[in-house]
Amino acid sequence: MQDLKDLYYKFLSQKCTPEEISYLMNHFLLKGEETELKKIIQAELESEHFETQDTVEVSTRLSHNRTSINNIIQEELSQKRSSWNIFLKAAAILTLITAFSWYFFKSNADHKLPGNQILASGDITPGSNRARLTLSNGESIDLENANEGLVVNKDGASYAKIIGGKLTCLLQSSGNIDTAFNTITTPKGGVYQLVTPDGSRVWLNASSELKFPSSFGPGKRVVELKGEAYFEIAKDKNHPFVVKTPGQATEVLGTHFNINNYADEEATTTTLLEGAVRVHSTNGGAGLVLHPGQQSILKGQQLKVEKADESAVLDWMNGKIVFKNESLKSIMRKVSRWYGVDVQLKGDIGDMQFWGAVSRNNNLSSILNYLKETEDLDYTITGTNVTIFKKKP
Known part of the structure; x- marks a missing residue:
């Protein structure tokens, strides 16, 4: 039989024959040899840097394994009640299966289907890095499935590259200015980061669109936004950076x-964290200068400034959904965009106020259960349709 370590790796690749699996399991139970295999497993676990998130799939699989082990113990005890080795062997098998289970989910994480996943339990997974780049020449590139280091060519010249999981636009020389707009869009359940040609960094939230030139020409650096994005602008006092949104x-x-400029929100909000910005309505009127910690609100043609709640505004950047005296219908707009679902509120519950925070890394049921436990509500999930209603008395 081949080397134990090689056999172990073959098992992880799901290429073992039934005879090899049997040999591996039996070898694990041999006195004095279990330590060797445990060391191999431990070394591999320590060499991997993945989140052992307790998802529904993992919990289900491990629960099944534990049940199987318990059945083995009970069956053996009915025949050999005095054998302490039964427990030792069962524990050893469980340790091995648990380690294999984590590897199973880790190895399959790289082959997930695109988009939010509908789980067997009826739950829905959170969003992820997903976007599509459409060049000004009409070429379209799926960035979700783009490999690290991929070079994006435009009209025969290198234009951008995937670096560190984000789209990085290559700096253009002054003699090669192309001000034609490219577009990057994120779907429901998708976020993405890019670096524009001037070195500015932009984070796009779900259901958002940013139009930006292949290279900035003389004068102002102009981009156009629909949805929500966080900007860190490269300083250039001779070339102001302008973000155009509908009406602002x-x-x-x-x-x-x-900037939050979703079409289904009541207002456009611009929140300043650092530096200074001038915001003005495209319908005319005097502009407003924001200072750090301030937020402008454009509703209709009225533009005003108030103190910003940075933790709530930047919740999506911090991996959370934060609501502070926020209405249920407002919270559900965020949920709909991030989890890719359609939400129906039955009855007079849309204006109910909630206070709290949940992780955007959790499945949909996490936030729905939080709301359910806070108020007298219940919900159903059917495919990508969510219905929230008052509990029956």
């Missing part, structure tokens, strides 16, 4: 700020 323009020199 935000001009900066170098700063950190967030």
Whole structure:
């Protein structure tokens, strides 16, 4: 039989024959030899840097394994009640199966289907890095499935590259200015990060769109946004950076700020974290200068400034969904975008207020159960349709 370590790796690749699996399991139970295999497993677990998140699939699989081990113990005890080795062997098998289970989920994590997944339990997984780049020449690239280091070519020249999981636009020389707009869009359940040609960094939230030029020409650096994005602008006092949104323009020199301009929201909000920006309505009227910690709100043609709640504004950047005296219908708009679902509120519950925070890394049921436990509510999930209603008395 081949080397134990090689056989172990073959098992992880799901290429073992039934005879080899039997040999591996039996070898694990041999006196004095179990330590060797345990060391191999431990070394591999320590060499991997993956989140052992307790998902529904993992919990189900491990629960099944534990049940199987318990059945083995009970069956053996009915025949050999005095054998302490039964427990030792069962524990050893469980240790091995548990380790294999984690590897099973880790190895299959790289082969997930795109988009939010509908689980067998009826739950839905959270969003992930997903976006599509459409070049000005009409070429379209799926960035979700783009490999690290991929070079994006435009009209025969290298234009951008996937670096560190984000789209990085290559700096263009002054003699090769191309101001034609490219578009990057994120779907429901998708976020993405890019670096524009001037070195500015942009994080796009779900269901968002950013139009930006292949290279910035002389004058202002202009981009167009629909949805929500967080910006860290490269400083260039001679070339102000302008973010255009429907009904508004935000001009900066170098700063950190967030703009929320979803079509289904009641207002456009611009929140400043660092530096200074000038916000003005495209319908006319005097602009407003924001200072760090302030937020402008454009509703209709009225533009006003108030103190910002940065933790709530930047919840999506921090991996959370935060609501502070926020209505259920407002919270569900966030949920719909992040989990890729359609939400129906039955009855007079849309204006119910909630206070709390949940992780955006959890499945959909996490936030729904939180709301359910806070108020007298219940819900159903059917495919990508969510219905929330008052509990029956």
